[in-house]
Each structure stands twice: as C-alpha cells, then as structure tokens.
Amino acid sequence: MKKMISRRNFLAAAGVVTAAGVLTACGGSSNSTAASASTAASGAAASGDTIKVGVLGPLTGDVSVYGQAVVNGATLYLKQVNEKGGINGKQLEIIAMDEQGDATQAVTCFTKMCDQGITALVGDVTTTPTLAVAAESADYNMPMVTASATAEAVTYDAETDTVNENVFRATFTDPFQGIKMADYAYQRLGYTKAAVIFQKGADYNEGLAENFVNEFESLGGTIVDQETYSEGDVDYKTQLTTILGKAPEVVFCPNYYQEVGQILAQAESIGLAVPFLGGDGWDGLEGYATDAQLKDAYFCANYAKGSNPDFENAYKAEYGEEYPNGFAPLGYDAAMTVVYGIQAAEDAGLTAGDDDYKQAVIDAIAGGTIDGITGTFTFDEHHNPVKQTAILCFDGATPVLKEMF
Secondary structure, rough: OOOOOOOOHHHHHHHOOOOOOEEEEEEOOOOOHHHHHHHHHHHHHHHHOOOEEEEOOOOOOOOHHHHHHHHHHHHHHHHHHHHHEEEEEEEEEEEEEEEEOHHHHHHHHHHHHOOOOOEEEEEOOOOHHHHHHHHHHHHHOOOOOOOOOHHHHHHHOOOEEEEEEOOOEEEOOOOHHHHHHHHHHHHHHOOOEEEEEEEEEHHHHHHHHHHHHHHHHHHOEEEEEEEEOOOOOOHHHHHHHHOOOOOOEEOOOOOOHHHHHHHHHHHHOOOOOEEEEEEEOOOOOOOOOOOOOOOOOEEEOOOOOOOOOOHHHHHHHHHHHOOOOOOOHHHHHHHHHHHHHHHHHHOOOOOOHHHHHHHHHHHHHHHHOEEOOOOOEEEEEOOOOOOOOEEEEEEEEEEEHHHHH
C-alpha cells in the first residue's frame, strides 16, 4: 500500500496554510502550538481579516486513509486560495479536527467548530459520522459539503421527501454507485448471474448492495445469492463457500478496501475464481490484494490517476508524496465548492457567520457550477452532483481508468 502522510506531517502541512490554522482532536487541542494558534486566530477573526472554515474527518483509526486524503485535498485547495490573495483580501482560516471515525466524536467536533465561529464545513468523510453531523448541522443552518459520504440520506430524506437544504456532496450517492455497477456488469460486461456479499447494518454497504440487486434484476439478470457479515468479522469463508455453490458469474462486493482485501484472499483460498466488482470503498485497495485476486475486477470512482496532472503535482509538492487515493481529489472539490459559496456571500457584503451569510453560501452552491478536478458539476434537486463516473480496472494490482460511464 502507498505510504500515507503521517499525522505529524499533516500537522505541519496544515500549519502553513495560514498562521491561524488549527488542528485539534475533539477532546481539545492536539498540542500547545495549536492552542496558541487558536488564540491568535480568534483575534484575527474578530478583526475581519479571516474567514473560518471547518475541515472534519477521521485522521486516526480504521478509515484514516480516507480522512487524511480528504483533509489533505481540502487543505491544499484552501491554501492555494490564500496564496492567490484569499477571498476579497481575506485569508481562509482552517479549523481541522479528527473525529476518529466515530459518529459521536464527529458531532462533538462539529459543535466545537461552531463555537469557534466557522462559516462553513468541509466534511464529514464516511457515511455514518456524516449522517450524524448533517442532522446536527440543520440547527445551525451551517453550509456543509461532504467530499465522500455516499448515503442518500445525507442530503435527502426519502421517507419524508425532504431535502437537507444546507448539505451538499461532491461524490455520487450509494444508489448511483449500485445502479451504475449493475448497469456495467449486465450491459457492458455481459454478466447475467451475480452474487452479493456485504456488511449488514452499515449504511454504505447496504445502500450499494440494495440498489445493485434491484437494478441488476430489473435489467433481466439473476441474483443467485446474497450473503452478509457483521462488523468486526474477519472470516468470510462460510459466506464465500455458499456463494461458490450458487455458481455466479460475478460477485458484487460493496465494502471498504481492508475487508475487500480479506474477502478476495479468502475467495481465492476456497476456489471462488469469478471476478469481483465494487464501489468507491475499493479506493485504497492497492497493497491489500494480489494481481491474481484482482483479475477482471472493476470498481467505480470519482477520479482516476492522471486525470488532472496539475492537482497531482501540487499534492506531491505539498505533502512529499503522490496523492493516496480518489478521496483527495474529492476533498479538493468539496473545498472548492465551499469557497464558491463563500465568495458569493463576501461579494454581497454580508457579515461572516451570521444567518444571512450562511444562507447566501447555501444558495450560491445550490445554483452554482463547480469546475472541479473530478469533473465539472452542478447540483440536482437533492443536492447531489451531476457528473459522470470513472470505471477502474487493474493493471496488475494498480487501479487504472478503464472508461467514463
């Protein structure tokens, strides 16, 4: 697996974005330097010289590979804005916090950011914490753009037909991914018999699985088996053996990369040699599976390596390594979306942080066009981006762009 930027290196990178940049854990300041920076930032913000933007994600824990990538991508864009003079002469002050992959911690972080006076939020990263923050953010009418949370309910409650007016996303949704991969499996790859294996009780996994099954069957395909496992499970051989006995042509595995690597290895060990398909949770899989295990495998993602050399070169220059996965470009685009809204509020001469200001940010994003590095996109009536998806295959164990679909 590619080396991720360390937490210490992230601290250093975040610190140079602006003299007032702050990174904390939800329980408090990460170190004395951050604490003193926070004090300095308060004075700067009071003078109207800075605009506070929250950046929230899991920088430690099991999904930190995603959180670090999103936060680094967002930080890179916000720093670039500052280097070009900021927004109407005002610098962006980044308040970044580590929610450790936990929904309760995420809400705690968010409320601390609000107490510190943020005007908008880039975050959260994975689905369950983002759902918790989105619910809390409604009380503040806080402009919020998640880079990567894919559950439909983040921006839209289907049961009540209610749009979460203050929340947007830069990534596509769980239903979109499940439907796209079913279409690709049936229409492009020609598979007619599929099995599914996914973690039960997880919004992301269940959302992709349900929509894949419904779409695949609507196209005329047959789902020969659906197998589930529980959070924390590490032995999937029972489920995989059952799938083997049903003789599918392909297996849809909408899980995160650590589990996918284990599932692929165990599938190989029992002789289940059919291709596997996945969603954007596979991003980061490199190093967790072998060439043979990834033969004829495909997954969908928002970004493919080489799509935007300027971004990739800037990321490497900033962090000393290549961008780690497609979540970094999404973080960049989420920050770009937030800045698009803030620019409109500043142009209107509103006061950062007040109700009219926040509403102006929200309205601008809802009606805007973002020329992002994952594509140019607008937002639909549910605040989801309207854009194409990249289908990736593997050159050995390295993901590469197959086509836009």
